[in-house]
Amino acid sequence: MELTKDEYSALKGEQGEILQMAYRILVATGEATDAEKLVPIEWAHLSGVNYNTIGDAGEEFLSSISKNARVKIKTTLNPMGFDIDNVSNYGLDENFISKQLSIRNSYETMGVTPSFSCIPYEIFDIPKNGTQVAFAESNAAIHANSYDNLKTNKESAFSALASAITGKSPFSSLRKEDTPNITIRMKVKNPDELVYGMLGFFAGKVGDTSVNISGLGGMDNRESKAMCGGMGTSGTCAKFLFGEGDSDCEKIDFDEKEMQNVHDELNTAETGDLITLGSPQLGLKEISDLTSKLKGRSFKKRCMIFCPRTVKEQARKIGYTNELERAGCEILSDCCTCLSPLINKDNVDAVTTNSIKGAFYLKNSNGVGVNLKPLLQIIEDETR
Amino acid sequence: MKKTLVSGKVCGIVLKSNNPINFLGTVDKKTGIITDKNHDLFDKSIKDTILVFPSGVGSSVGAYTIYSIKSNNTAPLAMICQKADLTVATGCALSNIPLITISDEEFSSIENGMNISLDTDSPNPIQYQ
Numbered sequence: 431m432e433l434t435k436d437e438y439s440a441l442k443g444e445q446g447e448i449l450q451m452a453y454r455i456l457v458a459t460g461e462a463t464d465a466e467k468l469v470p471i472e473w474a475h476l477s478g479v480n481y482n483t484i485g486d487a488g489e490e491f492l493s494s495i496s497k498n499a500r501v502k503i504k505t506t507l508n509p510m511g512f513d514i515d516n517v518s519n520y521g522l523d524e525n526f527i528s529k530q531l532s533i534r535n536s537y538e539t540m541g542v543t544p545s546f547s548c549i550p551y552e553i554f555d556i557p558k559n560g561t562q563v564a565f566a567e568s569n570a571a572i573h574a575n576s577y578d579n580l581k582t583n584k585e586s587a588f589s590a591l592a593s594a595i596t597g598k599s600p601f602s603s604l605r606k607e608d609t610p611n612i613t614i615r616m617k618v619k620n621p622d623e624l625v626y627g628m629l630g631f632f633a634g635k636v637g638d639t640s641v642n643i644s645g646l647g648g649m650d651n652r653e654s655k656a657m658c659g660g661m662g663t664s665g666t667c668a669k670f671l672f673g674e675g676d677s678d679c680e681k682i683d684f685d686e687k688e689m690q691n692v693h694d695e696l697n698t699a700e701t702g703d704l705i706t707l708g709s710p711q712l713g714l715k716e717i718s719d720l721t722s723k724l725k726g727r728s729f730k731k732r733c734m735i736f737c738p739r740t741v742k743e744q745a746r747k748i749g750y751t752n753e754l755e756r757a758g759c760e761i762l763s764d765c766c767t768c769l770s771p772l773i774n775k776d777n778v779d780a781v782t783t784n785s786i787k788g789a790f791y792l793k794n795s796n797g798v799g800v801n802l803k804p805l806l807q808i809i810e811d812e813t814r
Numbered sequence: 815m816k817k818t819l820v821s822g823k824v825c826g827i828v829l830k831s832n833n834p835i836n837f838l839g840t841v842d843k844k845t846g847i848i849t850d851k852n853h854d855l856f857d858k859s860i861k862d863t864i865l866v867f868p869s870g871v872g873s874s875v876g877a878y879t880i881y882s883i884k885s886n887n888t889a890p891l892a893m894i895c896q897k898a899d900l901t902v903a904t905g906c907a908l909s910n911i912p913l914i915t916i917s918d919e920e921f922s923s924i925e926n927g928m929n930i931s932l933d934t935d936s937p938n939p940i941q942y943q
Contacts, residue, residue, distance in 0.1 A: 454908075455907055458819055458820060458903045458904055459903060459904055459907075461817060461903070462819055462898035462903035463898070478875050478878045483873075483875045483879075484875065485843050485844075486882075486885075487881055487882040487885035487886065488881065490885075566874040568872070568874055584899075584900060585874055586874045586876070586900040586904040586905065587876075587904075588877045588878075588907070589877075589904045634871070662873070663872050664871060665871050665872070666869060666870075666871055790839070790872075791838075791839045794839045794840050794849060794850045
């Protein structure tokens, strides 16, 4: 990769340790993806916020670099481990809370907007078509490339951080033109959001950096988010294009059998002790839709709902949060199902969810059973 | 060899997987043990191995997991992949874990349990002992 004189000087350490670290990361990223040069980007979205995922090493790293590092461009942030407003209800230990607050403080010191959301594409204005961004949250990178006409690679937590500090990213892969060599033919009839999540999970396993998907009808907001979440979990793929693709594309069917395989991998329980909705976090549209679906009904067991703080505030003004709380929902902002420290195998055997992304991490990281159901069925089975 | 992403020189025993690895959530950051029951390395520790696997997949936060296992002294000595992905590349870059990519032929010729030395500056970086 070619560096300008200024970039090279930063890499050599002539502009301080922070920039040297950032350029070292960008150069490794550039080498990994065969980039010729670095290009300016306008927005970075960082992962690596939840103390449950980054641990003591991550907390110490951020605390140390925040003394000198400052972000150069608009930078937003993934969810953390809890909602400070109701954390006392969940029995988290003091150490977790203080380490998490230290992480939050480090990011704020660096100049990052504390959005604590994995759906930046729903709560911030989308820049003009073709704008280069660096999104580390995998579902957000896929959404940005596939629905929002932005350009990003599937960044890592460190590559996005390096891009935030330098305002640059290697010009490679999905930042350039990218033509998929695989087309997945969607054959499953009448898909709901759970099926789209499984399709995404399957596509992520077979695709490289991007895939075509044919046979899709119109998808609502919940279904497209489910597909982005599923895809980001299983693979390296960060873009889907709708259509058949070129005639020389390898064609792979996603039919009942393929769907059953994904289901068998992730569904490990017949029923759940609690329900979680929101991985990715729910936006205002989904909250509004859920509120109307729950009219006159209430949950028979605990139901945790995850959304960004701004969405929760809007929902409160409109009156949705009252309705949802009446129906027995616990509404949590700033955090997410995914890698939540609030769900613990000591007191939960299994969780019911409609999220494939959530299912993967609940099963592998939280170590609890997972019962997969689409939202409509959750409401039918679990409310009265 | 296709590419050196992070340079270095180490000797060790190969732990090989034919499955990609999602470092976040499936590698215990304190012990370096793989916790995904569906993975062919389930219950094995990647500590002090030369970890050979197709590529990293999944969450971008996996880069922090690599940094954590390095800080906790439970990281592999080096990693060898078929395909470079940003999570593994940047995690190794920040943690100074040697990382190279190799061709599909080389990948199939490396077997679990082999004793190898890796020197990224040598024209033949992988030497079988």
